[in-house]
Amino acid sequence: MPESTQSKKFGSSSRDVPHHSEKAKKWYPAEDDAERRTVLFMQHCPRRPPSELSVRIFQGQGGSDWELGGRLTRKSVRAWKPRESLQPGTVLILLAGRFRGKRVVLLKNLDQGTLLVTGPFKINGVPLRRVNARYVIATSTKVDVSGLEAKKLDEVSKAKYFTGTKPADKAGEEAFFKQGEKPEKKEISSSRKADQKAIDKVLLANIKKVDMLPSYLKSSFSLQKGDKPHEMKF
Numbered sequence: 528m529p530e531s532t533q534s535k536k537f538g539s540s541s542r543d544v545p546h547h548s549e550k551a552k553k554w555y556p557a558e559d560d561a562e563r564r565t566v567l568f569m570q571h572c573p574r575r576p577p578s579e580l581s582v583r584i585f586q587g588q589g590g591s592d593w594e595l596g597g598r599l600t601r602k603s604v605r606a607w608k609p610r611e612s613l614q615p616g617t618v619l620i621l622l623a624g625r626f627r628g629k630r631v632v633l634l635k636n637l638d639q640g641t642l643l644v645t646g647p648f649k650i651n652g653v654p655l656r657r658v659n660a661r662y663v664i665a666t667s668t669k670v671d672v673s674g675l676e677a678k679k680l681d682e683v684s685k686a687k688y689f690t691g692t693k694p695a696d697k698a699g700e701e702a703f704f705k706q707g708e709k710p711e712k713k714e715i716s717s718s719r720k721a722d723q724k725a726i727d728k729v730l731l732a733n734i735k736k737v738d739m740l741p742s743y744l745k746s747s748f749s750l751q752k753g754d755k756p757h758e759m760k761f
């Protein structure tokens with residue numbers, strides 16, 4: 528028995544307890560560059576003679592062989608591709624979040640399955656925001672967004688544009704007495720207000736050209752008892 532191993536008694540039985548340095552680790556060091564996991568797959572080649580690179584597994588009746596076909600990546604890195612209905616200018620119905628049920632205008636497809644949308648704010652109160660593409664319904668209604676500046680859209684679609692400011696840490700006693708107070712309302716910066724007005728100005732000019740479109744965007748979507756959403760045409 529190694530010196531580092533100790534023998535301990537538990538009632539009528541005894542047990543060898545290894546040294547803490549010999550115990551199995553509860554964590555494993557992460558690699559700097561993560562590699563995609565791959566698996567091997569086999570393919571059936573009844574008429575092909577086994578080559579030097581193939582791995583012969585077994586030979587069944589009739590002389591059919593199985594050989595190593597190659598490697599398949601279990602988790603591949605693929606770029607997100609928006610569905611065909613998510614085109615800029617499409618009116619969407621939000622299904623989740625603070626503004627669920629609202630109708631918004633799609634401005635741009637972003638990375639990682641997100642969309643840049645707006646109400647416009649002057650019509651239904653939905654500001655420039657990012658939403659998940661999984662939780663929207665694309666309608667057949669379109670709004671002309673060709674007048675929007677590409678430079679302005681690129682500016683408001685960056686991740687840092689939606690990053691909030693981190694509040695300063697307060698002392699323990701001060702934070703304790705601040706718990707019952709009403710939280711301070713966030714103030715929107717003047718530059719962000721200017722961006723919203725610039726985008727709304729272009730959208731409103733095109734929306735007012737279509738009859739009943741402002742009222743359509745202002746109304747909220749909801750389902751009542753007996754409605755069948757799978758049979759609806761949006």
